[in-house]
Amino acid sequence: MSRRWIFADQLGPHFLDDREQQLLLIESKAVFRRRAFHRQKAHLILSALRHRAAELGDQALHVRTDTYREGLRQVRGPIEVCHPTSRRARDLVRSLDDRVTVLPARGFVTSQADFTAWADDRRGAMRLDDFYRHARRRHRVLLDADEPVGGRWSLDADNRQPPPRESERLDVPPPPLPAEDDIDAEVRYDLDRWAAEGIRFVGRDGPRLFPATRAEATDRLRHFLRHRLPTFGPYENAMLSTDPFMAHSLLSSSFNLGLLDPMEAIRGAERAYRERQAPLSGVESFVRQLLGWRDFVWHLYWYFEAGSRGSDRLGARKSVPAWFADLDADAVQARCLADVLAGVRDRGWVHHVPRLMVLGNYAVQRGWRPSELVDWFHRSFVDGHEWALTANVAGMSQYADPGQLSTKPYTAGGSYVNRMSDYCGGCRYDPKRRLGEDACPYTAGHWVFLDRNRERLPGNARMARSLHQLDRLDNVPAVREQERRRGSTAP
Incomplete structure (x- = not known):
């Protein structure tokens, strides 16, 4: 009888067919060595995997090892696995010998x-x-x-x-x-x-x-x-x-x-x-x-298989700056960005609008590489998975795909943030100003983004009004120079 290998994102009963089936859970340390995950994300993944192993008891073989391959070498006989949720994991499974059978994907509604x-x-x-x-x-x-x-x-x-x-x-x-329980305490000790x-x-x-x-x-x-x-x-x-x-x-x-x-x-x-x-x-x-x-x-x-993670419709070439990558919210004076970045730092989570209209909006205005942002969201959010972020971040937020997801870039000035939040009250920046020391980085960034990409957006009907407004502004060169001087420093 085959042993069912369940990944750390396949932990519910709907990934099983037989209550008596023997299972395999592999905890790979190398996953956390390859890239710098948020501490709370690492904790959640390990806690969920170990809790599931404890629930299954003798029904499951729980292997703690450096790599998945090392873990698989400890198992004899045929193995089956539900379709993995990342291309890296799918390719790993495909590279194994023919004793591994891949079942259809689960955890989604439409097949x-x-x-x-x-x-x-x-x-x-x-x-x-x-x-x-x-x-x-x-x-x-x-x-x-x-x-x-x-x-x-x-x-x-x-x-x-x-x-x-x-x-x-x-x-x-x-x-x-x-x-939290003893399993969480063990996870925290191991992460330390x-x-x-x-x-x-x-x-x-x-x-x-x-x-x-x-x-x-x-x-x-x-x-x-x-x-x-x-x-x-x-x-x-x-x-x-x-x-x-x-x-x-x-x-x-x-x-x-x-x-x-x-x-x-x-x-x-x-x-x-x-x-x-x-x-x-x-x-x-x-x-x-x-x-x-x-x-x-x-x-x-x-x-689409190859995905849009590496796409670059808007010619975004700048690297994500260190203050953003390291979640240094204390370096930021813009109240909305400081609060949202602190939420990521402290919880590994903010809801979908701060992700799109505060974090993603700021990034697309400044031309940061979509592939780096996908990786950043993947590592920094407790719910971040490549399959979701390739579309949500590279496609929708950064408008880097060939129009598969979004018909317009999700960029907006400070007026949007002011209308949909309580952030602008007490902020050192004025959402109505695009030029000057108190110019809102979102307002200025919005117009510089449109100016930089006007040749890439001329046929976009949803952007026609904004581009028409851009043509009526008389200080765009000064705003552009102001934002160039600000560079990649925290706003």
């Missing part, structure tokens, strides 16, 4: 065969909205007969409210936090020892904030569906310095570790709507993120 058939039919003209409708119909989610409940496929336009100005945080209970041996980490250590077991993940999911989902929709694109979690689920790492099957969350959210426990706008948005966006970027990663 690879179904997506390929859908994508081939479109001959490269693929858009999220089309795939999302296909998936809704294919899996019978939020439908009345064959039509979307409420009459619209997407209610995204209803979910763009700025944060409530009259209070410091949303009136929602905080998510349940995990309680590895650091003393020369393995480098970034970010700060701290109490584990994210689930490492299925029980913890399902507890957080239930809490979100009951207490936080009703408030999630309207403010999902807003940012508050006093409330980094707001009504977000904080479940992305649980899905990406394989602790949760996304379909159980999708059905749970749909039940909440049907039972009138949550409004459609928030439920549809949550479903779209899982059934639509998460599956879409996963399949694009494999469908």
Whole structure:
């Protein structure tokens, strides 16, 4: 009988077929030696893997070794593994002898065969909205007969409210936090020892904030569906310095570790709507993120194979500066960027809007290499995986792909940050100014980005208005020179 090898992102019961099947878990130290991961990400991965091994007991062989190959040499007989989630891991599995059988991928809703058939039919003209409708119909989610409940496929336009100005945080209970145990203590001891041996980490250590077991993940999911989902929709694109979690689920790492099957969350959210426990706008948005966006970027990663990580549509050539790479938030004076970078440093997590419109926005304005940003997000976020970041960062945020994901660059000036957050109040920079000592680096950076890329964007209808405004500005050369002098120093 084959032994099932489960990676550290395949930890849920939906990666198994037989409760009695013998399993293999390999803990590779070399993974952490190759690149500098966030300390809390390393902790979460090792904690989740070791907790799963403890749950399985004698059913699983848990090998702690330097490399995967060394671990596999300790096992005899046939091995099977669900399709890995990275090309590096897939290539490793392919390079092994023929005793290893690769099974179809799990942990996503739409199968690879179904997506390929859908994508081939479109001959490269693929858009999220089309795939999302296909998936809704294919899996019978939020439908009345064959039509979307409420009459619209997407209610995204209803979910763009700025944060409530009259209070410091949303009136929602905080998510349940995990309680660390002896396994976490052992992981922390080992990471301290590895650091003393020369393995480098970034970010700060701290109490584990994210689930490492299925029980913890399902507890957080239930809490979100009951207490936080009703408030999630309207403010999902807003940012508050006093409330980094707001009504977000904080479940992305649980899905990406394989602790949760996304379909159980999708059905749970749909039940909440049907039972009138949550409004459609928030439920549809949550479903779209899982059934639509998460599956879409996963399949694009494999469908295009070479990916867009190394693409360079905008000619971005600058390296990520050291202050950003090392999460040196104390070096930053711009309040939004300082707070968001500190959130990455202290938690290994901020929600999707700070990622896109604070971190990614700043990077694309300055022409940082997309491949370096993909690597940075991968290492620095507890939920960072290459399959997700190739599309989310290189494709969407940095506009580096050939139009596979986004029809416009996600760049905006300080006015956007001011409208959607509480950051600009008390900041030393003025979001209305693009020139001068108090000029907002986002406002100035936005116009310099457009000026630098105007020849690459002339046919983009969504950028026509911004480019027309650029042509009406009379101080662009001075703004460009100002930003050149600022260079790669922290703003």
